[in-house]
Amino acid sequence: MNPRTWLITGVSSGFGRELTGQLLERGERVIGTVRDTSKIADLVKQYPETFRAEVLDVTDAAAVRQVVDRAFAELGRIDVVVSNAGYGLFGAAEELSDEQVDHIIATNLTGSIQLIRSALPHLRAQGGGRIVQISSYGGQVAFPGNSLYHATKWGIEGFAESVAAEVAPFGIGVTIVEPGGARTEFRYGSARVADLMPVYDDTPAHAFLKMLDPAGGLAPGDPARMAARIIDSVATEPAPLRLVLGSQALESTLAVLRKRVADFEGQTELAASTDFPPGE
Template identity: 80%
Template structure:
């Protein structure tokens, strides 16, 4: 297999680190972005020739554009761009501060959009490539106490699905990854929790507290196996638009979509009642 070059945001932990480690072990080249190199010093030392680390805050749009442009200029070709940087924020919507709302959207949604927009001209010029957006099955299913996270994931999924249609004729494939719960720092370390209001105690809005506590059982998803499936997706033609990782996630997504479809089908008469009569 020919060596590929991958650009991955947020490689200090979670899927980003697991993807980087597997790719470097098999001999590929990785350009990884982090805000702090401490957690990946071991990879930097182990793969000095094939692991290029860039310091990046994805909320800095100018820096995102510069990093992408410089990376393509340096390596000539980047085969796969993985938009992975992001985090979770839990709490009822009115428990969140304005600053938390702004930062989450800037990171999970705007940061991903700008990364992809920056890469597209280069991917077109080189005759194709892959873009992989790490989303969540929370991009299809919504739970109380996670409204802003869902807003970013539902938003980026709509963006990617539209862009996939725009760039398919240029040989650019786009895939949305929708993992279920996994044993990563996303859930058991980096997840942020709002300042909770007692009014929401014992309501669905605070049910996430049980999920975040490892004492109540660990998530079923294996980050290493999930990363392997993500890497393998690059060899699938045409690029799959969506991949759900985790049996619980798939079951939950199917159940939710069936309910949604049923609700839409029940509105046929209502929808038709707003059309002009035939012939008018």
Template identity: 70%
Template sequence: MKTWLITGVSSGFGLEITKQLLKSGNKVIGTVRDMSKVTDLLEQYPDTFFGELLDVTDEKAIQELVALSYIKHEKIDVVVSNAGYGLFGAAEELSDDEVNHIIATNLTGSIQLIRSVIPYMRKQGGGRIIQISSYGGQVAFPGNSMYHATKFGIEGFCESVAQEVAEFNIGVTIVEPGGARTQFRYGSAKVAKLMPEYDGNPAHNFLNMLDASKVLAPGDPEKIAARIIESAEREPAPLRMVLGSQALISTINTLKVRLEDFESQTELAASTDFPVKG
């Protein structure tokens, strides 16, 4: 039995991971913003599910939760930074509050959670940190600029941190799921106040994606959760894990184009160096 700390377990991947872990006999410390959303889990698993209220935009609350969790449970084997949401709309359509809140939630909140758990994992001799990102951490689409900003950002942070903590037996995995049939897409997604100037613009293509009557995401949340759980046992920890065939194809194609663009700049890049002294 292992102890997992997971943020955002009221729906989506967080909930599915939690249910599978509890069913297999693990302990889960799961954070929510509304405890009524996990009443059934508290009743069904009174000895192994521990619901905690947390707003991940509150840095002090994150630190206090992590400290209290280690006092109560002594060791946390796996931490899953999952809390987050999508924000859709052209960059011009987004309000300052919308921009600031998604950064505080998806990016800063994840950074502070990971920073808070590292000292404890280092002292306990190791652990696993799993950051739920998206293939949107590698591939950008119009109408989703701030979501991509947070995911590109957290991936850079995690890739750096993974190198810093490897010698302490702490593994870091960035999970990049494709579209899945969860509330993230069909319930919790936030949409900016749309401007008529962008009607017919690619920035509004997301409206079809969010309409379940028009298209359903290919990803199965149960299978995605199972692969995430399995990754915690892999050694060494996989740095990145793309889940979803469409997501993988899109990522590979995007990276190929990016690589070709970089390779075409060989002479341009060299033109800015000091001459090599022979």
């Protein structure tokens, strides 16, 4: 199989960095976006022929389009577009500032939407390709103290699922990746915490503080193994719509979905009671 070309956002750390390293070791070509090129200087030096860094803030929609257009124009074909850039924001809803709310939506949700929208015309023109949206099992399961992160992940999952149906006739596959907790900088470094209010101490809204403390036990997910499964998924046809990574993530997701289905089924008569009677 000929080496593929990947465009990945947010490659300075976490899954983006792990994906990039594994792909380059396999001989694939990667265009990786970062906000600070010093964090990937080693990759630039080690893989001068197969790795190219692009400076990009995904909250800048015009810049997203420019980077995507330039990458396709200069490389001719990009096989896989990975929307990975993002971060976690913790705190009860009323503890978050307006600026924090706007920024996480602009990064995790709007930035991902604009990346995918920018890539679609090129993927159609080349006759297909694959889009990988890095979400979280937090796109299906919600925890207190993480409302805005969940808002962005639930939002991008709805967007990606709809787009998957829109572009399937053009040979474009879309996969939503839902990792569980992993030992990455995302959890133990880049996660941001609101200005906490004492009124929420000792309530579920601040339970995340224990999770973010490595002394409380490390996350079970292995970023290297997770990245390898993401890479492997690109060869699967048809593209899996969702890819859950981590046994704890799958267990939690199934438990939530089962309860949700049971709750819906319990509303059968209520739902029907709001229809016009048959024949009217």
